[in-house]
Structures are given as C-alpha cells and as structure tokens.
Amino acid sequence: MARDPISEYYYGPAASDESLEDFSDRMEYDADEQFERNQMFAEPGSNSALRAATKTNPRNLPCPTCGEPNRLTPKDRQLGYQCNQCADEQERGY
Numbered sequence: 515m516a517r518d519p520i521s522e523y524y525y526g527p528a529a530s531d532e533s534l535e536d537f538s539d540r541m542e543y544d545a546d547e548q549f550e551r552n553q554m555f556a557e558p559g560s561n562s563a564l565r566a567a568t569k570t571n572p573r574n575l576p577c578p579t580c581g582e583p584n585r586l587t588p589k590d591r592q593l594g595y596q597c598n599q600c601a602d603e604q605e606r607g608y
C-alpha cells in the first residue's frame with residue numbers, strides 16, 4: 515500500500531516538532547521538565563523518535579495505527595507519532 519496522507523503528516527518536517535517542544539517548555543517549566551529534557555528520547559542512539567515515559571508523560575495511550583494499548587505518551591500523540599513497531603514496518607515497506 516502506498517504512503518497515505520496521514521503518513522506524510524507523521525513524518526513531516528522537524529520544524530513543527532521543535533515549535534511544539536518550545537511551547538510546552540514555556541508552559542510548564544520546572545525541575546521535572548529539566549529532568550525530562552535530559553531523558554527526551556526513549557531510546558537514545560536508535561532511530562526511534564518516541565519520547566521517554568515519565569510521571570508527567572506516562573506511556574498510557576494506544577497506537578493510532580495498530581491499536582495496541584500503552585504504546586504512546588501524550589507527547590508522542592501531540593507530535594503525531596505511532597509506535598516503534600508500526601514505524602519500523604512502514605519504513606521497511608511491509
């Protein structure tokens with residue numbers, strides 16, 4: 515199946531990602547945010563873009579693509595991500 519318009523949105527320009535991060539940082543900056551900043555990515559060094567789960571950003575939302583529960587954090591959903599498994603399968607063209 516060809517990439518659909520939704521997929522284009524998921525993998526859109528990084529610029530929109532950055533602006534969302536800046537906005538949330540201004541809205542709720544505190545020690546927890548600073549801690550999260552150091553733990554921004556769930557899997558540093560991998561190609562995963564998913565955010566690390568924290569107490570203020572729990573991984574408690576289902577993936578919009580496969581529907582598996584507890585795959586995404588609220589920040590992942592805000593940024594329009596899907597789970598690693600779906601992202602990998604999409605990138606490999608399955």
Ligand SMILES: [Zn+2]
Binds near residue numbers: 577581585599600
């Ligand atoms: Zn999924």
